[in-house]
Amino acid sequence: MGTLAAWYLTRAGHGVTVIRHDSPAPLEKTLRLPDGRQQMLSLPVLDPATLPDHIDHLLVAVKTPYTHQAMAPLTDRLDTDSLVLRFQNGLGALDGLLPAGFSALEAVTTSAVKGQHPDHTVVAENATWLGGSTAPPAWFAALTEHWPDLHWEDDIRPRQWHKLVANAVINPLTALYDVPNGRISADPALREQATQLCEEADQVLRQLDPAWPGHSLDNVLTVARATAGNTSSMRADWQRGAQTEIDAINGWLVQQADRLGLAVPANRKVVTAMRRSLTM
Numbered sequence: 001m002g003t004l005a006a007w008y009l010t011r012a013g014h015g016v017t018v019i020r021h022d023s024p025a026p027l028e029k030t031l032r033l034p035d036g037r038q039q040m041l042s043l044p045v046l047d048p049a050t051l052p053d054h055i056d057h058l059l060v061a062v063k064t065p066y067t068h069q070a071m072a073p074l075t076d077r078l079d080t081d082s083l084v085l086r087f088q089n090g091l092g093a094l095d096g097l098l099p100a101g102f103s104a105l106e107a108v109t110t111s112a113v114k115g116q117h118p119d120h121t122v123v124a125e126n127a128t129w130l131g132g133s134t135a136p137p138a139w140f141a142a143l144t145e146h147w148p149d150l151h152w153e154d155d156i157r158p159r160q161w162h163k164l165v166a167n168a169v170i171n172p173l174t175a176l177y178d179v180p181n182g183r184i185s186a187d188p189a190l191r192e193q194a195t196q197l198c199e200e201a202d203q204v205l206r207q208l209d210p211a212w213p214g215h216s217l218d219n220v221l222t223v224a225r226a227t228a229g230n231t232s233s234m235r236a237d238w239q240r241g242a243q244t245e246i247d248a249i250n251g252w253l254v255q256q257a258d259r260l261g262l263a264v265p266a267n268r269k270v271v272t273a274m275r276r277s278l279t280m
């Protein structure tokens with residue numbers, strides 16, 4: 001997803017530098033676009049140790065388990081003039097990693113990119129919403145001319161929460177049962193588990209915000225059917241033995257539930273199962 005964002009930003013005339021340790025420079029990437037075109041990208045790389053003292057703009061697009069490691073050398077270089085854009089599923093991955101009082105912009109996207117470095121395939125180029133607690137930055141309007149279907153949200157939280165619930169249901173069940181997304185809707189036993197996960201998520205979110213509409217199951221099943229043949233990102237991570245984003249998705253819900261004194265046994269069960277590498 002970071003490579004796709006880098007491509008749009010480059011098209012808009014922004015310079016994009018990858019920050020990583022021990023990487024060949026530049027990073028040569030191939031992006032296969034949905035219309036069949038191939039886009040080559042050559043991205044400069046900076047080792048965190050050689051970064052300037054101040055970072056103006058930072059796009060965080062590592063999978064959530066790697067956020068702490070990626071951010072550790074950067075936090076001192078952020079201040080109130082910096083702008084951080086979090087491009088990740090789940091919630092809470094940046095908690096405690098930003099200077100006090102600092103809030104990041106958040107992104108929610110329905111685009112999909114697959115593949116491992118250096119080849120990335122854009123499976124779907126759909127809508128993306130950016131937002132936070134401020135007005136859009138000055139560069140936002142010009143960026144929309146180069147980033148298809150890009151929108152600003154003054155209050156991004158409802159979109160994040162809808163995405164969170166879809167991920168909290170579809171991702172762990174498809175990973176643990178090794179099935180494509182559509183099975184969540186088609187298989188009665190999985191649908192029952194989906195209903196429990198979803199009701200618990202709605203209960204937590206309604207407690208956090210009484211205006212939360214709840215009744216998320218219809219939306220989740222619509223997403224599962226719309227992506228019926230797809231392998232969810234958590235199933236893909238699980239299949240290749242990589243760390244998953246369970247802690248930022250169901251783990252975040254469990255953490256909130258604990259704080260609020262709510263019972264969320266179905267979510268707790270999938271977190272435990274994913275952490276222990278068990279099949280249910």
Ligand SMILES: NC(=O)C1=CN([C@@H]2O[C@H](COP(=O)(O)OP(=O)(O)OC[C@H]3O[C@@H](n4cnc5c(N)ncnc54)[C@H](OP(=O)(O)O)[C@@H]3O)[C@@H](O)[C@H]2O)C=CC1
Binds near residue numbers: 002090
């Ligand atoms: N892909 C998609 O379709 C979508 C993804 N998202 C979200 O976007 C986020 C990113 O996902 P995705 O792009 O798929 O993930 P990828 O694993 O494909 O990309 C993450 C990149 O971060 C790099 N990385 C890992 N650790 C570090 C570090 N310490 N310093 C610098 N770079 C590092 C990885 O390097 P390496 O290649 O060496 O592992 C990899 O290139 C996730 O939260 C995901 O849920 C949201 C919607 C759709």
Ligand SMILES: CC(C)(CO)C(=O)C(=O)O
Binds near residue numbers: 089181223232233234
């Ligand atoms: C919506 C869904 C489940 C689509 O596959 C997704 O976002 C993911 O796989 O992480």
